[in-house]
Amino acid sequence: MIDNKTFARLSELSKFDFTEEGGARFNSELNEIAEFVSKVCDFGGEYDDIADNNHVTFSQLREDVSVSTATPEQLLANTESLNNCYIIPKVIG
């Protein structure tokens, strides 16, 4: 069900690295689990978005107001080092 190529893609999406041996074991386990959840595919019914109110429409958007909730020091208190922060390139004008 999950071949090596798919496993590699899932690892990339998940941002995990595996050793060759570890990856083979993990893939085998994942295949067992995927087979277990594949029972959902047998279910005859279809999902009704409207019944779940998933078609949300916004008649009015809230104002985009900046609210100060925490200091930069608080927000960065759990980073490894304040001097070791990444510089994020400016991408929007």
Next chain:
Amino acid sequence: MDLTKLSLKQLNTALSERQISVKEVVGDYLERAKQSDLNAYITLTEETALQSAQTAQKLFDSGESTALTGIPCSIKDNICTAEIKTTNGSKMLENFVPFYDADLIRTLKSQGFVMLGKTNMDEFAMGNSNRTSYFGNVRNPHDRERVSGGSSGGSAAAVAADLCCYSIGTDTGGSIRQPAAYCGITGLKPTYGRISRTGVTAFAGSFDTVGPLAKTAEDCAIIMEALTGEKSYASKIGNGIKGMKIALIKELFTENVDVNVRESVSQTLDFLRSQGAQVEKVSLPALDYAAPAYFTLASAEGVSALSRFDGVKYGLRGEGATYDERLRDSRTRGLGEEVKRRIMLGNFVLSGENMNTYFRKGLAIRQQITREFNALLNDYDVAVSPTSSRSAFSLDEPGDFVKIYSSTLYTVPMNLAGLPCVSTPGVNSVKFDKPYMPIGVSLTGRKFDEATILQVADCIERGRNR
């Protein structure tokens, strides 16, 4: 008098009547917690607890105390506590110290609560035996070679072993109820959305709930009143259940359930009949798909929730020359195997065409289960089922993933439907399992009708204590 054996209500009475001081109660609990070998706590907060005890005593002295004032409690380690480590049972957040309190902590603080510490849990609440915690297994107080259940295993063991009077846990697929059942206490998963999750680490946002684990149903009701500000949860305690209509869920009471558990549930139903309830077996056919649907949806949501752990803002920071290398190294080293399995599964069910064949089918099953539950609860006051197909299993039992995932069938349907559900030890459960291990019975109610399921749990409790 051993103060650690008293229920929350009894402690509140003793404190209100000045029979004891907050300092005495907190001191006794701290002593027990420090000596315990259960590994129920990840962090003990002795200094903070003693300071809170002083504040609480002042509230009693000034006549401003509430039901929770001065009552020693524990908090699951995925609930943010300002200036106190909140690890989520993970290496990734081993040293994470939030600068803010979760909403529910602020609510409890305003009522003079005393927190003894943060409890052990399955990593990021993913697991049902507490064996996925980076901080080691929690041992079951009734048999140290068995699991406590999970993911709120530390909370359940702490309450059962009198290492705190009550605990606040979280329940995404049974994480309050199953450990409560394994440890022989009462655990309530409230209606989805009933208690604020602000400041609680997200696992699966459309399932996650916060709720109490306590020694009695009445204590759970008192805690719910304190957390929500609504004075209705304890209103039916002690009322009895005469005339109540109770459904036994057929799909959760099959040959797959251990004979000792079936016996305990049957005896409990006999007791409820003897108290004037009418009990009938009712079928919810879509439950056959419940566990696969839960793992499809919860894992998909987990992918998004855990994507924030990139080693930049907080958490373990890995090595590497580029952002991508560091990201991969942080996640590879910081997250445990069960969390990785769920993230990989989540990405699988969301990838390409799987979005329709898996994820949307999961949503369809959830809708059907909700419909079936709502129809049942139109006709019945409460639905009964075993909380688990067996009592607590050995710590050494091999991790058969499919078996473990399948075993959640008894708890995940209520999360899929967003309904309140309480687990309490069954009447006479002691008779059926040797050596004695508790067996839990689940009571599911209508949305926002926690009061009725707590009423029935209280009735069972009185039957147990006859």
